[in-house]
Amino acid sequence: MTANTEADINPPFGNNKNRKRRLKNIILNIHPERIPKAAIKFTNTWGLGGMALVLFILQIFTGILLRFQYEPSTPKAFQSIVFMQDHIVFGQIVRNIHHWSGMFMIIASFLHLLRAFLSGAFLPPRQWNWIIGICLFLGLIFINFTGYLLPWDQLSYWAVTVSTSMLDYVPLIGEWLKTMIRGGPDVGEATLRNFYTFHTAVLPVTLVILMVVHFWKVRKAGGVKLSGNSKPEDIQLINSYPSLFLREGVAALVLLAFILLFSLLFDAPLLDKANPAFSPNPAKSPWYFQGIQELILHFHPFFAVVVIPLLLLTGVVYIPFLKYRMVENKSDFTENSFIKIILWSSLTGLIVTPLLVILDEYVLHFQERLTLLHPLVSEGLIPFAVLALLTWSFVFLIKKKLSNRKIDLVLALFTLFTISYLILMLIGTFYRGEGMKLVF
Ligand code: HEM
Ligand code: HEM
Incomplete structure (x- = not known):
């Protein structure tokens, strides 16, 4: 037998002895036996999908612990949280972990979405995993939102009242949808029961199913997308055990230590018990819906709640299916124009958005100037047309100055x-205070 074959120098994990070990140990089946060297580089994925997964497992674990004590009824919910915090061993810390890890999970999966986008992982053959990712993200927002109500304090009660009221502006089905979600005309006993069932049963099961398909699709696409600039040695296959497993284990432990420390330092907020008769001023939705609540101050609610979010969502879902040229299909935005485009687009967003908010708050007042027109036109169509014109000018400038490739x-x-x-x-x-006025 000749010695120096590739298999001898770098024997596959799948030799007979190891294959037997693999059959006995489910953990060893999480990854393929052999993966390209570049795939274990931390900066290839920043470990963000893995972090979202670790946080999800932590949520299930702490969520089950909370369920032992939490009572999902309006007279008892708030008291059960106070009792848990004050009298149950580690009650406060478990609640803190569940609260903060829910927040960090949104951040991790949002950054993971950005990573997937910037590495061009939405292009075929991964286009359907992009769509599954969007569904995961929406599911994650809803599981956070349904959890938000459960403490039944002033913060959660009014945040859910404000957010579900936004549905009034959805034409035809809005009123019906709001009543279905609330389980009646107002936020009350039925809403709490609905949210509890969605939070602890329907949504976790849905997310688990989506995640299983998500991970299967990653495997089916041949693993994570490698940078277009990979050198030949980067695509050389290496054994996933132990290198990848060890790295993932260390990343997970560091993340868990961070969440634990954060939860030891900062308590999850809890105000007074919910009081439907007393609305705080300002009453705000949860932080992830604040952008939409801000839009309502500048556009007719139909545009702020329905038209703009739907257009953006359609755009994000449609990204993989725009017909890019073949050369572009290979692109992961590593061309020279990449940094420049990101820089200029970010700068435009950073400068123009606050400017428009201030301009609308103190100067424009479309409704007051155009009293003869229906509010849907003066507060909706006209500001929306201005926004569309500004966006078009931005695209025009990028095309002229930087690149007119569709992908750019x-x-x-x-x-x-x-x-x-x-x-x-x-x-x-x-920056929004009493009466939702701008405060600096
Ligand atoms: C991705 C998964 C999950 C996320 C993001 C999440 C998020 C949240 C959030 C933000 C709260 C409000 C926390 C607070 O301020 O007090 C909450 C409460 C709660 N969650 Fe979850 N949760 C998840 C999964 C689960 C699961 C699987 C269960 C149970 C099996 C569960 C049970 C509970 C209970 C009982 C509460 C009320 C106790 C409390 O508010 O402290 N959660 N959840
Ligand atoms: C609960 C949320 C999510 C979890 C737990 C999750 C988990 C993962 C994991 C573990 C991977 C393997 C590579 C990596 O770690 O980056 C992955 C890949 C991927 N994810 Fe997610 N993900 C989630 C949400 C999303 C979202 C919101 C999107 C985007 C819309 C998305 C799109 C993708 C894509 C396109 C890939 C393939 C990436 C590639 O091949 O390079 N995922 N996901």
């Missing part, structure tokens, strides 16, 4: 809208 224009718009939404969220959270 998608990158520019994606960056612009992401930054703008984040700015709106920050303004809504930190």
